[in-house]
Amino acid sequence: MPRHTLALKSGESLRLLLIHADYFEYHVREPAVKKPEQLTDDRKSLELTNTLVVFVTVERDDEGKLESIVRSATHAICDVYEKVSPSSVVIYPYAHLSQELASPDKALEVLRKLEEQIAGRGLRVFRAPFGWYKAFSIKCKGHPLAELSRTIKGEESAYEEVVEREESEFIIVEPNGEEHPLELSEVEENSVLAKYPLLKQFIRSEELGIKPHKMPEHIRLMRRLELVDYEPASDVGHFRYYPKGELIKNILEDFATQMAIRDLGAMKIETPFLYRLSEPDIAEQAARFRERDYRLRVGNKEFVLRFAGDFGLFRMMKTTTMTYRQLPIRIYELAKAFRLEQSGELVGLRRLRAFTMPDIHSFCRDLKQGMEEYEALFKYYTRLVNAIGIEYVLAFRVVKDFYVEHKEWIKRMIREVGVPALIELLPKRKHYWVMKHEYQFVDSVGGNAQLCTVQLDVEDSERYGIFYVDEDGKKKGCIIVHSSMGSIERWIYALLEEAAKKLKRGEVPKLPTWLSPIQVRVVPVSKEYLNYAIKVAEELERRGYRVDVDDREETVSAKIRDAETEWIPFIVVVGREELKTKKLSVRIRGEGVRKMDMEELIERLKDEVKDMPKLPRYTPKLVSLKPRFS
RNA sequence: GCCCCGGUAGCUCAGACUGGUCGGAGCGCCGCACUGGUAAUGCGGAGGUCCCGGGUUCAAAUCCCGGCCGGGGCUCCA
Secondary structure (H helix, E strand, C coil): CCCCCCCCCCCCCEEEEEEEEEEEEEEEEEECCCCCCCCCHHHCEEEEEEEEEEEEECEHHHCCCHHHHHHHHHHHHHHHHHHHCCCEEEEEECHHHCCCECCHHHHHHHHHHHHHHHHHCCCCEEECCCCEEEEEEEEECCCCCCEEEEEECCCCCHHHCCCCCCCCEEEEECCCCCEEEECHHHCCCCCCHHHCHHHHHHHHHHCCCCCCCCCCCHHHHHHHCCCEEECCCCCCCCEEECHHHHHHHHHHHHHHHHHHHHHHCCEEECCCCEEECCCHHHHHHHHCCCCCCCEEEECCEEEEECCCCHHHHHHHHHCCCCECCCCCEEEEEEEEEECCCCHHHCECCCECCEEEEEEEEEEECCHHHHHHHHHHHHHHHHHHHHHHCCCCEEEEEEEHHHHHHHHHHHHHHHHHHCCCEEEEEECCCCCCEEEEEEEEEECCCCCEEEEEEEEEECCCHHHHCCEEECCCCCEEECEEEEEECCCHHHHHHHHHHHHHHHHHCCCCCCCCHHHCCCCEEEEECCHHHHHHHHHHHHHHHHCCCCEEECCCCCCHHHHHHHHHHCCCCEEEEECHHHHHHCCEEEEECCCEEEEECHHHHHHHHHHHHCCCCCCCCCCCCEHHHCCCCC
């Protein structure tokens, strides 16, 4: 008999394991539950050949959606039946596929209905009795379709997903506001897109699914540069950060926080990672993300790890008293989030199971204020993307009626950024938002990922129990604008991929100076000049820059080479000559060697770092003291 | 999650098809000499359960099965 793997995820659905068997038999032994199903003699044992044995587990959450579950399960079973042509079907209650069993009477009800439905389709069907220990033997046929498992969900089962999908329309809006229709089938011939290669590549990747077939470069780079690495001892998609990667991550986090607070006056909060599934609103939120959330049981409580910041935020806002005078209220959280993405979907830092997402939620009085807020956030994220310095693409998704009504407003925003935009017009609203936009990134191999997004949520907040007090003293639901700059990890991906694109074009790859783990490396020509090198470094450090000193016993060439392979933007060589003239010999990445004095170098650094966050070195001052992490 | 490909020293990889002196190279690391001027100074040394678990065989890094991790594809991306 072939071996079966019965390990299935804990979840919230009906589980089926279908075995096409040459031979199957069972014999009832003794009761397994307090009130087992009443039995007639003819059901105490059974022996069949060429049969389809369906092991069925009814899960707790199946209760309440019995009808659709039974319908879908019947469909699934008949589907397999037609493919393998057995001469009968056996429904076999099998509790062991689950940790979250439904109550026995509900389970029995489902099994009976299932039997009835299948019989109703004219098939010969048997049902093994429920609530009894049974001995069984099975001889699996072992062909490719002989062993299958199915997960059946209520309502939106894969088996009834025949719902006709109305197609979106696409248009391109040029920076000057000119509008052009776009047929996705004619992307290659489109003359407007020919002017905007990045946007064209984005549409190929995002809308047409034309994929790069290549490994994105950042995966190699994140390890070469000792920034980030896999951690096989954790779950897949959970990474570890070496000091230099941690520093970059922390600077980006500080940047997100600083921008939100300084530019928008948002209020920063923090909420828990874990939420109880027994809370109805949490359960409802979790249900939106079926099978994509981490669940864990502690004692007799079941928890879900948040997959977005909303969980704790909405809870907090429920008990917050806000008045119309205070709106819009902007709340910022730097939230660690967890999503159980399918393992095959994870790609380096592009898609993770654990990531850090800064988000801002704005609570607004009405649609008018919501739209003003949307525009403010649009401008905010545009400044933010421009400040980090990567190429990006702009895409809007708008419900068509809303677009028609607010066309000029949207075009005004596009003109403001000065880049062309792809607009997807949805025939009708199917999400909580009427409109959103995304700043998307296109990587070195032609793949893409969403960075910033702003969403105008028009289902007002009453559904979450969030209210403000209006002028008339009455409680009202508000309009929520959801927004995020995208995960910090994904920004690291974008920065590394941006550098990889430079490399591909034959340019020198680099990180912006404000994000470089080491901004200046001082290289003494020999031991004699080490003290002077340290003095130079200390002066730069006092001025707020990350500097280290290569004190190793290596040749100058070797030390320069190492600094270059680390992508250090400024390399200062000091020796006899520098000591004498008090000038510095500065090798600027991608430019060449220049003689500068200390103040000139500091001016240059100041100019590149501007008012971006500053953090100290996370690695030793002396290069010889730093271990190699990867 | 499914399909295809891969996993050999800290890192990058050769060896595998045709099982048997194949456990190898470069980088890194350690030691000695060199006292350095803008992308690799020379010489020497240490390092490996050949991813893990089973199987086939007189014999397995090598062949077979299962698992784990990674890459690509499919699907997915509230």
